[in-house]
Amino acid sequence: MTLGPDETGALALGPQTEWTATVVGAHRLREDTTVVRLIGEFVPFAAGQSVEVRTPQHPSMVRRMYSALPPSLDGKLEFHVRTVPGGWCSGSIVSDTRVGDEWRISAPAGWLAVDPDATDVVMIADAVGLAPMRSLLLDIGRRPEPPRTHLFVGARYPRDLYAADMLYLLTGEMPWLTVVPVVQDEYDPDWPDQWYESCRVDLGFHPEETFAGTIADIPSRFGPLTHHHVVVCGRIAAVQATVEHLVATGTPVEAIRHEGF
Structure with missing residues (x-):
């Protein structure tokens, strides 16, 4: 059954610990990336x-994923899935997910969040670590006065910025948001990605709006972030390196929330 608010406005969760959701869209955006709704x-x-x-x-098999949407009573969820090298489970989800598939959801956990009193926020996302950042953006966008927010999105190549068009549109809807793409290599590789070519759109960020480097380089370029609330998510190695650089350049440890996968 679908759970709703009780008379006090609180959610009456009861004993339920697993929930069912049905795939209504599986959008292959890159050879290694699919967005599942x-x-x-x-x-x-x-x-x-x-x-x-x-x-x-x-x-x-159980995989832990981040929803790219905040919770809603109509039960909408969105997951960004990228193939892990050697990971046959993630590869199967990317290539084989179909409309009508039934997913079982359980065990919400984690501490990525934006403090209610934050006035300046820095979000640093590596790869599909973008998913929880989008959820947080949509959530804080409901506040009467959303905090000034800078979102740095890291990728190896420009075409790995699989959600560049969505982020570009978000900046138009959220005047308090600034998005900075971060790429290690200025040019895309020579080998083709048919999925990128098939969904390519002339909407996104110009090369001069892109920062060259890795997300771990951001603290030395823009730090110390002494008055900011900082949220970091992505691959474990990238997150660890970023957090180490944040602390080394003077960002207070207690101001940083981070998770890796």
């Missing part, structure tokens, strides 16, 4: 948290 039962997680997911392709 689902609708189902309300899942009581907080914006920025991850959940455990079971898919019909591998019902006995």
Whole structure:
């Protein structure tokens, strides 16, 4: 059943610990990246948290993923999935997810969040670590006065910025948001990506709006972030290097929330 608010306005969760959602869209954006949209039962997680997911392709395996949407009573969820090298489960989700698949969702967890009293926020996302950042952006966008927010999105190549068009549109809707793409290599590789070519649009950021380097370089370029609330998410090695540089350049440890996968 779908859970709703009780008479006090609080969510009456009861004993339920697993929820069902059905795939309504699986959009392959890159050779290694798919955005999966689902609708189902309300899942009581907080914006920025991850959940455990079971898919019909591998019902006995559990993957932890971040929703790119904040929780909503209509049960909408969105996950950004990228193939992990050697990871046959993630590869199967990217290539084989179909409309109508039933996913089982459970165990919300994590502490990525933006403090209610934050006035300046820096979000640093590596790869599909963008998903919880988008959820947080949509969530804080509901506040009467959203904090000034800078979102740095890291990728190896320009075409790895799989959500550049979405982020560009968000900056038009959220005047308090600034997005800075970060790429290690200025030019895309020679080998083609058919999925990139098939969904390519002339909408996004200009090369001069892109920062050359890795997300770990951001603290030395823009730090110390002494008056900011900082949120970091992405691959474990990238997150660890970024947090180390943040602390080394003077960002207070207590101002940083981070998670790696």
